Amino acid sequence: SQQGEEDPQALSIQEGENATMNCSYKTSINNLQWYRQNSGRGLVHLILIRSNEREKHSGRLRVTLDTSKKSSSLLITASRAADTASYFCATELAAGNKLTFGGGTRVLVKP
Amino acid sequence: EAGVAQSPRYKIIEKRQSVAFWCNPISGHATLYWYQQILGQGPKLLIQFQNNGVVDDSQLPKDRFSAERLKGVDSTLKIQPAKLEDSAVYLCASSLDRGRQETQYFGPGTRLLVL
Numbered sequence: 405s406q407q408g409e410e411d412p413q414a415l416s417i418q419e420g421e422n423a424t425m426n427c428s429y430k431t432s433i434n435n436l437q438w439y440r441q442n443s444g445r446g447l448v449h450l451i452l453i454r455s456n457e458r459e460k461h462s463g464r465l466r467v468t469l470d471t472s473k474k475s476s477s478l479l480i481t482a483s484r485a486a487d488t489a490s491y492f493c494a495t496e497l498a499a500g501n502k503l504t505f506g507g508g509t510r511v512l513v514k515p
Numbered sequence: 516e517a518g519v520a521q522s523p524r525y526k527i528i529e530k531r532q533s534v535a536f537w538c539n540p541i542s543g544h545a546t547l548y549w550y551q552q553i554l555g556q557g558p559k560l561l562i563q564f565q566n567n568g569v570v571d572d573s574q575l576p577k578d579r580f581s582a583e584r585l586k587g588v589d590s591t592l593k594i595q596p597a598k599l600e601d602s603a604v605y606l607c608a609s610s611l612d613r614g615r616q617e618t619q620y621f622g623p624g625t626r627l628l629v630l
Contacts, residue, residue, distance in 0.1 A: 408557075437618075446519075446606060447558070447621040492557050502548075502571050503619065505557030 408436075408493045408506030416512045423480040425509040427493030428473075434496045436469055436476050437503065441490045450478075450491075483513045517541065519622035521607050527628045533595040536625045540588070540609030546570075547584055548619060549592050550606040558606055564590065597629045 411426045427436070438450040451467045453460050453476065460467050466479040480487055490510050494503040520539040528534050540547050545566050550558035561580065563571040566587035575582070579598070584590040594601055604624040610617040 439621075446623045447608075449618045449620070452618060494557075502560045502563055505559070507555075507557050 408495050408504060410491070410493055410506045410509040412509060413507070414510045414512075416514065417483055419483060419485055419513055419515050421483055423483050423487070423511055423513070425478050425491055425511070427476045427478070427506055429476075429493075429495050430474065431497060432471075434498050436467075437494045437496070438465075438467060438476075438478050439492045439494060439505075441492065441508070442488075447492070480511075483511075485513050485515045487511060488513045519607055519609055519620055521605075521622040521625055523625055524623065525626050525628075527630065528597055529630050530599055531596040533593065534597055534627065535591050535593045536605050536607075536627075538590045538592070538607030538622060540590070540607070541620055543611070544609035544620075545587070545612050546610045546617070547590050548608040548610075549582055549590070550608065552604045552606055552624070554603070561592070594627075597627075599629050602627055602629045 408427050408429045417423050433455055435452055435454045437452045439447045440450055441447045451460055451462050453467050453469045464481045469476045490508040492505050492508045494505045496503055522537050526534055547564045549561045551561050552558040561575045562582045564584040567584045580594055582592045604626050606621050606624045608619040608621045610619045
């Protein structure tokens with residue numbers, strides 16, 4: 405089974421609304437990363453949060469990490485049609501180790 | 516700076532044929548990764564190189580898949596012979612170094628369809 409599991413699997417919202425997706429994992433991690441994948445394009449790195457961090461911001465993105473619950477959330481505020489994509493969390497178990505991706509959350513932002 | 520380059524972008528082959536994919540990482544990036552992404556799933560790491568040495572190939576189906584990174588720069592991934600279940604997008608990524616929590620930068624991928 406995968407290390408990271410995203411919830412929900414799919415999300416549909418109106419432009420301007422906030423979108424929240426969650427990621428749960430099973431074992432202790434070194435860091436957790438969020439990636440975005442648009443249709444027909446490669447993965448783009450969004451945010452990396454280390455195991456000793458609890459919250460990070462980048463523009464309209466906010467990521468939280470709760471290591472006691474082994475979970476992370478990604479919040480996109482004031483969503484835009486261009487935010488329509490699949491969002492993946494990926495965990496790194498140890499520095500330099502491989503990333504293990506979850507199955508992704510497919511987000512549709514309707515104009 | 517130029518991103519990770521991959522070719523071809525699309526490939527259609529019949530089962531039991533061979534296919535090869537090429538990746539050129541970002542200049543100066545020591546670590547190179549090949550991932551397989553099946554439709555509707557997240558990417559799965561196939562092999563990780565540090566310069567021209569293999570760091571992790573535990574999920575590479577070695578009976579049919581092979582990869583090399585000569586001179587520690589470009590890399591090729593080969594499938595021989597291909598099976599129907601190999602239909603997927605093959606993503607190449609690179610990072611500056613291993614062991615420093617580096618961001619991975621992904622190429623556009625090669626979409627493989629095995630008929």
